[in-house]
Amino acid sequence: MNPSRHNVIEAINLTRVFRDFWGRPKVRAVDGIDLSVPSGGIFGLLGPNGSGKSTTMKMILGLLRPTAGTLRVFDRPATDVSIKERIGFMPEESYLYKYLTATEILLFFASLCGIPPSARQEAVDSLITRVGLERARHRRIGEFSKGMARRVGLAQALLNDPDLILLDEPTSGLDPVACREVKDLLLSLSARGKTILICSHHLADMQDICHRVAILLDGRICAHGAVPDLLHDTGRLQLTLTGLPPEKLPGLLQYIEKETGASPVVDHSGRSLESFYVEVVSKRNAAP
């Protein structure tokens, strides 16, 4: 069977060179990458600043044309307008019309997505609730904080219930609770069979949700694969004990050392700051 049937995005030797005014090559932003994003699951694109993540996304969206190589999305050329019906995109910054309100702008994108007028308001309302902007729905975007604008950006990406969701740094600027909510949202979307491609620098977040990752460096892929495979370390094991009386610890350590010959490292694992923060904030929000 044709492998590309399973891959939502299929790039072969994808290259993008930025040129200066005179046509001389200036930067090789993407340098001959082979990338296949399988249908379903969350795919993380990692890499330092300027490694070519956003450039790759723009090529997938047809905003930039590859200098060399082939790129197919849903088995069509990336510049084909019709595939956009199945794509949702959230850019790395929130580029929005600042004189419009959140509701107005989402209604606008809803009409571009071809949602029938009768269903538009409902679709927009439910997304506004989902991204937590109920209280700001009639305020102008120009007055929004960065995180609020990011939420509008996320909402518009999900309007058409896309099969492929491209998110460029989706959690940047979001508060930890919103970050958690976004991650949960993405996991639930992925559970519904959507394909999600994320660029991000938040490795902890990426480890939480990504099924597969690729690491870009200077426009080249230097590692890629399923997350459990990449992080699997057979020689290391973590043992978690809750409610162990402190006086029993030395005996236990001695026993392990005698039996295995390896000396164990003791680490009092506290809670993560994230889980603590989420708990505090949700308690405050729940209080009347």
Added chain:
Amino acid sequence: MNPRHVLAIARLTLRDASRSRLLPSVGFLLVLVITGLPFLITDSGAGTSRMFVLLRYSMSTVLFLLTITTLWASCGAVAGDIADRRIYLVLAKPVRRSDFWAGKWLGILSMNAALLAFAGLLVWGMLQLTLSRLPPDSPERVEAGTRLLTARLALKPDLPPEITDRITRRELALRRDPAAKGQEPREMARQQVIRGSMIVPPMGTLELHYSQVPVFTPSQRAELRCIIQSSRPEGGFLSGVWRIRSLSGETREIAFTNRPGVPTRILIPPFEKPSDSLLISLVRTDSGKAGHFMLAPRGEPPELLVPAGSFTPNLARALLSLLFRLCFVAAVGVTLGCLLSTPVSVFSGFALLIVLHMTGFVTRVVSTGAVLETHHGEVVAPEGLNRIVLHILQLLDSVTGPLAHLDPLPLLADGRMVSATFALQAFAILAVLFTLGAALPGMRLFTRRELP
């Protein structure tokens, strides 16, 4: 193209533009120009001159302002969206670039069409207000109704049979000898013939026959316009009587005394019965010191302006022709904005408009070799570089020349008919320019443009 997308983008553009400061500030300027200019410019304080200023200067300023606004807003709306990356979100949806182009164009155009309609209504309201303040049956009111708030046709006199005969023979000769055609264009020959015929010797009489005069009510008046020159420079005053006879035999006489070269404008007193043809005679009553009277020194025979319609539809047609112009300007702006940054596109848009405006004038200057048009129409042959420049200018002029004739404002301020044909012609020419000069290349280039 998807009309739903185009409409959605247009609505958004309109909303975004209407909430920025641009719309209120342009609206304020329009009000200022329309209500303020008539009081600033008129010295006499007369109602009719205020009305004239409204129709001529306020309207021109309105057009100028709206042209700038349209160009500025259309360049900014597109180039701004690209520079601020807002376009990413739009193009990530199933939207064609041509939909984006058309939506932006429609949005900006509707904003400016609304401003134009607002300005037109305000002008109309100011005119009605000024008119209502004039005492009924006062000469000022008659003047306003006859010369400003009307739509008049301009009639040319029928040529006497022997002159028509001479023109026909001349044309036949030209057709037989094509070489002569280039040296002496038909129109020039025709005008020479007419000019020769409009000489009135001392004690002489000139008869002009106007046929196909549209029927107008007795309360309306026709106006005769001409310029009389004297064959002697030191001739002094010219005097005579205009005698106007209708088909039913009614006669009106108006005596005149004029300096040579001063435009004569004569309101013809009303006739009892309408007449579809008029015989107008000029009878000289002066001493003959002025030598020959020469009518139509520039080849334009005396004109008879006859009421043929009412003012409000005329204003509407004029506004419509202006709207076609704004359509074109908006298309130029959107196309430039699709390809260049905001400042560069605005600058090149203005440069283009200035070139469109100036070529006719510059071509004349270069081709005559002087800033002032020579009175006798002498053409000094250009040399060297000038000849190349002249060819380029003439080429430009062949495009912009027809555009210059599409300005309805001089007609409007003179109480002349802005005919449906005129509006249609404006539409046709601007539609061709719109499509070939702006829309098609704009959409094509924009579709091929990358948006990094």
